[in-house]
Amino acid sequence: MMQKIRIGIVGYGNLGKGAELAVKHNPDMELVAVFSRRHLTETNSGVPAVFLADVANYREKVDVMLLCGGSATDLVEQGPQLAALFNTVDSFDTHAKIPGYFATMDQVAKEAGTVATISVGWDPGLFSLNRLLAGAVLPQGTDYTFWGKGVSQGHSDALRHVPGVKEAKQYTIPREAIVSAVRSGQNPASSSAESHIRDCYVVAQPGADLAAIETKIKTMPHYFAGYETHVTFLSEEEFQANHTGIPHGGVVLRSGKTSPAVGHVIEFGLKLDSNPEFTSSVLVAYARATYRLAQHKFTGACTVFDIPFAWLSPKSGEELRRELL
Amino acid sequence: MMQKIRIGIVGYGNLGKGAELAVKHNPDMELVAVFSRRHLTETNSGVPAVFLADVANYREKVDVMLLCGGSATDLVEQGPQLAALFNTVDSFDTHAKIPGYFATMDQVAKEAGTVATISVGWDPGLFSLNRLLAGAVLPQGTDYTFWGKGVSQGHSDALRHVPGVKEAKQYTIPREAIVSAVRSGQNPASSSAESHIRDCYVVAQPGADLAAIETKIKTMPHYFAGYETHVTFLSEEEFQANHTGIPHGGVVLRSGKTSPAVGHVIEFGLKLDSNPEFTSSVLVAYARATYRLAQHKFTGACTVFDIPFAWLSPKSGEELRRELL
Numbered sequence: 001m002m003q004k005i006r007i008g009i010v011g012y013g014n015l016g017k018g019a020e021l022a023v024k025h026n027p028d029m030e031l032v033a034v035f036s037r038r039h040l041t042e043t044n045s046g047v048p049a050v051f052l053a054d055v056a057n058y059r060e061k062v063d064v065m066l067l068c069g070g071s072a073t074d075l076v077e078q079g080p081q082l083a084a085l086f087n088t089v090d091s092f093d094t095h096a097k098i099p100g101y102f103a104t105m106d107q108v109a110k111e112a113g114t115v116a117t118i119s120v121g122w123d124p125g126l127f128s129l130n131r132l133l134a135g136a137v138l139p140q141g142t143d144y145t146f147w148g149k150g151v152s153q154g155h156s157d158a159l160r161h162v163p164g165v166k167e168a169k170q171y172t173i174p175r176e177a178i179v180s181a182v183r184s185g186q187n188p189a190s191s192s193a194e195s196h197i198r199d200c201y202v203v204a205q206p207g208a209d210l211a212a213i214e215t216k217i218k219t220m221p222h223y224f225a226g227y228e229t230h231v232t233f234l235s236e237e238e239f240q241a242n243h244t245g246i247p248h249g250g251v252v253l254r255s256g257k258t259s260p261a262v263g264h265v266i267e268f269g270l271k272l273d274s275n276p277e278f279t280s281s282v283l284v285a286y287a288r289a290t291y292r293l294a295q296h297k298f299t300g301a302c303t304v305f306d307i308p309f310a311w312l313s314p315k316s317g318e319e320l321r322r323e324l325l
Numbered sequence: 326m327m328q329k330i331r332i333g334i335v336g337y338g339n340l341g342k343g344a345e346l347a348v349k350h351n352p353d354m355e356l357v358a359v360f361s362r363r364h365l366t367e368t369n370s371g372v373p374a375v376f377l378a379d380v381a382n383y384r385e386k387v388d389v390m391l392l393c394g395g396s397a398t399d400l401v402e403q404g405p406q407l408a409a410l411f412n413t414v415d416s417f418d419t420h421a422k423i424p425g426y427f428a429t430m431d432q433v434a435k436e437a438g439t440v441a442t443i444s445v446g447w448d449p450g451l452f453s454l455n456r457l458l459a460g461a462v463l464p465q466g467t468d469y470t471f472w473g474k475g476v477s478q479g480h481s482d483a484l485r486h487v488p489g490v491k492e493a494k495q496y497t498i499p500r501e502a503i504v505s506a507v508r509s510g511q512n513p514a515s516s517s518a519e520s521h522i523r524d525c526y527v528v529a530q531p532g533a534d535l536a537a538i539e540t541k542i543k544t545m546p547h548y549f550a551g552y553e554t555h556v557t558f559l560s561e562e563e564f565q566a567n568h569t570g571i572p573h574g575g576v577v578l579r580s581g582k583t584s585p586a587v588g589h590v591i592e593f594g595l596k597l598d599s600n601p602e603f604t605s606s607v608l609v610a611y612a613r614a615t616y617r618l619a620q621h622k623f624t625g626a627c628t629v630f631d632i633p634f635a636w637l638s639p640k641s642g643e644e645l646r647r648e649l650l
């Protein structure tokens with residue numbers, strides 16, 4: 001048996017706990033420790049919980065660090081700090097800031113002699129890969145992305161800030177008629193608001209004015225105004241019973257032509273019972289590729305676009321060609 | 326403007342004609358010539374048609390040669406001959422022979438200092454990529470491939486060999502109930518015969534015994550016996566009006582779990598009005614990657630598994646990160 005790839009996890013939220021599960025499904029890897037800014041007393045799997053300030057002690061003990069902090073505030077700080085010490089994989093998803101984050105991580109990683117694989121997950125991540133592939137194969141065409149059915153954390157947070165709301169969850173649902181139109185080769189012009197429905201489940205504070213809450217939600221700019229929005233009030237018990245999961249998914253489609261009457265549709269879709277468990281499984285597969293990049297003396301930042309799929313798999317090139325091609 | 330990638334096409338059948346169209350959609354490429362074993366007088370696009378025996382004269386004039394011959398007999402001969410002279414991309418799809426073909430092409434290309442990208446297309450090709458990706462992300466899971474709705478050339482040929490048959494086409498159709506079961510996270514155990522319907526459209530010779538033809542088809546071993554097979558007889562006019570296209574497509578799914586009650590489904594699907602026009606569009610995208618591999622001094626054989634997606638696109642890494650990630 002070859003030496004296992006030694007994995008560390010930084011940040012013990014949804015993604016960090018998902019990564020802890022995902023490493024177990026990969027016999028060529030072992031989890032060394034979970035690093036947190038909090039003083040955790042234990043982890044679900046029993047691996048040591050280490051205070052993040054002590055992470056530098058693990059330089060020789062961890063091959064790839066999975067950065068599982070939030071994109072908004074954690075990764076912009078932790079990314080460069082950790083890329084200076086370790087090979088890293090993260091799921092940075094603040095779209096507009098990706099070029100800047102890439103540049104910073106690239107510089108830090110090149111100086112440190114490490115590999116920093118950024119923006120891994122499903123969107124950005126697997127969805128991005130499919131946009132690239134479909135665009136390269138069908139240069140003449142139109143891209144579509146539909147999200148859901150799934151929980152939008154940002155919209156759920158927005159609901160919880162409405163006065164009178166105790167607990168809430170928002171599901172984004174693609175409009176089936178538009179998805180079907182794209183699948184059948186039509187090219188409907190439609191905005192995100194026309195393509196998605198926002199379905200809200202709200203537990204109100206006792207005595208709250210439900211009509212006022214509903215109006216406040218449906219007219220909230222940026223989040224709900226302009227969208228077909230449904231609001232359902234329910235009891236705390238019903239909420240706990242049916243709305244604590246974090247499912248998500250969606251589809252990326254490209255509809256294109258190779259000659260005037262000859263069209264094609266390329267579709268990639270995900271149906272995920274748990275957004276963080278799936279996302280962290282993608283991180284773990286890219287940890288394997290990151291390890292191999294480091295072994296090949298690559299240094300600097302890279303993205304899913306730069307990594308051949310062969311490096312994601314524990315199988316040899318020969319096995320892959322025989323079994324999967 | 327940078328120097329364009331100079332493309333040659335070997336073999337002027339369905340795929341060769343599709344490649345001729347596809348190159349036009351890629352402004353960073355130009356088509357130099359079509360090479361054929363036949364003495365062709367002209368091509369659809371007006372590029373020169375060159376007798377294949379003269380191909381060596383084009384060594385300095387073509388950057389990447391697209392090998393569009395048939396897998397059964399053409400590529401096994403032409404592949405090694407042409408890889409000794411040019412960087413090549415082919416769509417070799419005789420599954421059981423891929424390891425041997427890879428080894429031969431690898432040796433020839435390494436000796437000649439060329440790149441040979443083999444087995445490019447949609448299956449093998451894009452479907453294979455998705456099997457690899459999904460398996461790496463969800464190590465605990467089951468793969469499914471459904472083909473169709475589309476024309477099976479092999480089964481159509483088999484129909485045409487039945488006595489009394491003048492013209493015929495066979496469509497492979499996936500059984501929707503099984504595809505839906507997989508999509509909903511169930512893991513139905515089902516053979517190819519259980520998952521697909523074979524739909525045959527047959528023009529009979531005048532006076533032929535239709536019942537006998539139908540029985541002969543439905544009991545044909547390897548091809549139709551064991552499958553739900555439908556046979557429809559039609560006139561030559563109806564056949565010409567409705568059954569001359571070569572549509573195809575299908576879906577690759579992986580259904581897997583990350584914890585006991587948490588499942589996910591990854592799906593990649595194609596709906597193609599023309600199998601050869603789409604397949605050759607994939608070849609052309611991989612010609613760009615093959616050109617870049619050659620520029621980076623790589624030599625030998627490779628497959629879609631070995632090529633990062635960034636190399637398929639004419640865009641720079643920076644553009645790709647900004648626009649598609």
Ligand SMILES: NC(=O)c1ccc[n+]([C@@H]2O[C@H](COP(=O)([O-])OP(=O)(O)OC[C@H]3O[C@@H](n4cnc5c(N)ncnc54)[C@H](OP(=O)(O)O)[C@@H]3O)[C@@H](O)[C@H]2O)c1
Pocket residue numbers: 010011012013014015016035036037038052068069070071072074091092093094119120121122123124125275276279
């Ligand atoms: N690319 C994609 O497809 C994709 C998909 C999903 C998510 N993401 C990204 O993943 C990021 C992380 O998502 P997440 O769901 O894991 O976020 P999260 O649960 O909020 O965790 C983020 C961080 O918050 C801290 N934390 C967690 N639980 C805490 C608690 N009870 N008290 C105090 N602090 C706590 C943890 O750091 P410490 O342990 O250090 O305190 C953790 O690393 C998101 O921001 C998003 O950018 C990307």
Ligand SMILES: NC(=O)c1ccc[n+]([C@@H]2O[C@H](COP(=O)([O-])OP(=O)(O)OC[C@H]3O[C@@H](n4cnc5c(N)ncnc54)[C@H](OP(=O)(O)O)[C@@H]3O)[C@@H](O)[C@H]2O)c1
Pocket residue numbers: 335336337338339340341360361362363377393394395396397399416417418419444445446447448449450600601604
């Ligand atoms: N990987 C994938 O997803 C995928 C998908 C589809 C197909 N394929 C592969 O592509 C291969 C080629 O498919 P195809 O549909 O292009 O086959 P095709 O039309 O039969 O052409 C094969 C060769 O036959 C010769 N030819 C064509 N028309 C002819 C004619 N009228 N008379 C005499 N010779 C003729 C041509 O060579 P000359 O010009 O030299 O005579 C041509 O290169 C298939 O064998 C299959 O292996 C792969």
